[in-house]
Amino acid sequence: MSAPVIEFNCPYCGYSNFSPLDPLTGVHQWTTDCENCCRPIALRVRVRGGEVEEIDVSPEQD
Numbered sequence: 245m246s247a248p249v250i251e252f253n254c255p256y257c258g259y260s261n262f263s264p265l266d267p268l269t270g271v272h273q274w275t276t277d278c279e280n281c282c283r284p285i286a287l288r289v290r291v292r293g294g295e296v297e298e299i300d301v302s303p304e305q306d
Contacts, residue, residue, distance in 0.1 A: 247264040247265060247266070247267070248264070248265045248267050248296075249262050249263065249264055249265060250262070250263055250265050250287075250289065250296060250299060252285075252287065252299060252301045253301065254278040254280060254281060254283070254285060254301075255285060255301055255302055255303050256278060256281050256283045256285075256303060257278060257280055257281040257283075259278055259279065259280035259281065261276070261278055261279050261280075261285070263276055263287065265289060265291070265296070266291070267291060267294050268291065269291055269292050269293065269294075270290075270291060271288065271289070271290050271291075272287075272288070272289045272290075272291065273286070273287065273288045273289075274287055275287070275304050283303070283304075284303075284304035285301060285302070285303065285304060286301070286302050286303070286304045286305070287299070287300070287301060288300040288302075
């Protein structure tokens with residue numbers, strides 16, 4: 245069984261990106277680079293009962 249994947253748009257260039265997601269309940273935060281423009285993206289995802297409740301995508305702050 246493969247890990248769930250979320251889709252989100254880059255806040256810099258709008259490119260559609262994909263990232264694996266830990267399906268455990270809670271708030272998960274990580275930084276990933278856009279596959280198109282390579283700029284860092286901060287992701288914050290809230291999961292409850294194996295379902296994504298909220299995805300927050302923002303430019304990574306220095």
